[in-house]
Amino acid sequence: MTASQKILAAHCGRESVAPGDMILADLDLVLANDITAPVAVNEYRKAGCGGIFDREKVALVLDHFTPNKDIKAAEQCKKVREFAREKGIVNFFDTGEVGVEHALLPERGMVTAGDLVIGADSHTCTYGALGAFSTGVGSTDMAAGMAYGKVWLRVPSAMQFALRGKPRKWVSGKDLILHIIGKIGVDGALYKSMEFTGDGIINLTVDDRLCVCNMAIEAGAKNGFFPADEQTLEYLKAHGAKEPKVYTADEDAAYDSVTEIDLGALEPCVAFPHLPENVKTFSEFGDIKIDQVVIGSCTNGRYSDFETAAEILKGNKVAKGVRVLIIPATQQIYLDALRAGLLETFIEAGCAVSAPTCGPCLGGHMGILAAGERCVATTNRNFVGRMGDPKSEVYLASPAVAAASALAGKIASPYAL
DSSP, X not given: OOHXXXXXXXXXXXXXXXXXXXXXXXXXXXXXXXXXXXXXXXXXXXXXXXXXXXXXXXXXXXXXXXXXXXXXXXXXXXXXXXXXXXXXOSEEEOTTXXXXXXXXXXXXXXXXXXXXXXXXXXXXXXXGGGTOEEEEOXXXXXXXXXXXXXXXXXXXXXXXXXXXXXOOTTOXXXXXXXXXXXXXXXXXXXXXXXXXXXXXXXXXXXXXXXXHHHXXXXXXXXXXXXXXXXXXHHHHHHTTOXXXXXXXXXXXXXXXXXXXXXXXXXXXXXXXTTOTTOEEEGGGOOOOBOSEEEEEHHXXXXXXXXXXXXXXXXXXXXXXXOEEEEEOSSHHHXXXXXXXXXXXXXXXXXXXXXXXXXXXXXXXXXXXXXXXXEEEESSSOOOTTTTBOTTOEEEEOOHHHHHHHHHHTBOOOGGGO
């Protein structure tokens, strides 16, 4: 079995599982946000559910439209607040302590290696970076998960990505996952596990891995997975996670495909509109002027991302006519960036700094685009109308490329500065 399959076997009480098996698995954590939780609450009540399987294993995070942007958003959040209060949900996060969910939960030590996690948000696959099996589900599955602590899953087959070497400066996990999606397409890993192996893993930080697994869904994957190593275990211990259970693939584990990737050969790249697979390196395009830059989200809103951006922006000024939004993914990241002087660097460069929110990533608020405007974003999707008007354009890139572009007023490589 692969590592992902071993986790599923352990959670359904079997010695082994095989691709295609239907299993009923026990859950370690169930997650929803202010968009999906209200739907789940409706389904929960419609089904006549009365209890919560474990008040400490449900997380409700109000991160997409908070601070509430309008009356509808306020009503959505009110419904979740009332449900959390009624059911005594321990891990309920609202304005003032909230963070972007997939950055907040690892930071709080709420996921550990060997866990099985579902979330009513497609980017729940992020936690595979910590050696967990995590995947997005619909709000009906979320409702059942809250009530019974179980989920039906079809065991996925797997693709192996063997990583070698060490990435150059300014090349990050974002460039790795964009490179992969550019090669295999947005359905290249449809309902499969993307399992990362090889001696190159040691040269990727935990933040890099979180970014890579976050975007596994953009290749259609069921989950992304990195085996827990010393870096992972140190991260989990530092964040107070419970005792990990480390799973590794069998030597004879079956993979649908094996792809070798030399991390040292990767270049900074950009996903052009309107799909994450439309990936180009800087030798493949010319000047593209931009109107906005967003650095944040569950993909690249962590402290290390802002360190990278600040290194490029320090002592410089954002190009005239370009709006730059800095959105730390959690309150702790905001505080750390504040204490380290990074926020001062951003403000002096001409950036605007926001409280933690998903905001512009999904066209919610805090950075909506008008028709004809272009944005370089460290987010994870660039579909038509994703960040505003259907005639706007979103270009996905790393924090280094985003910061360099902010200074240049056009999509720019950090090597060009």
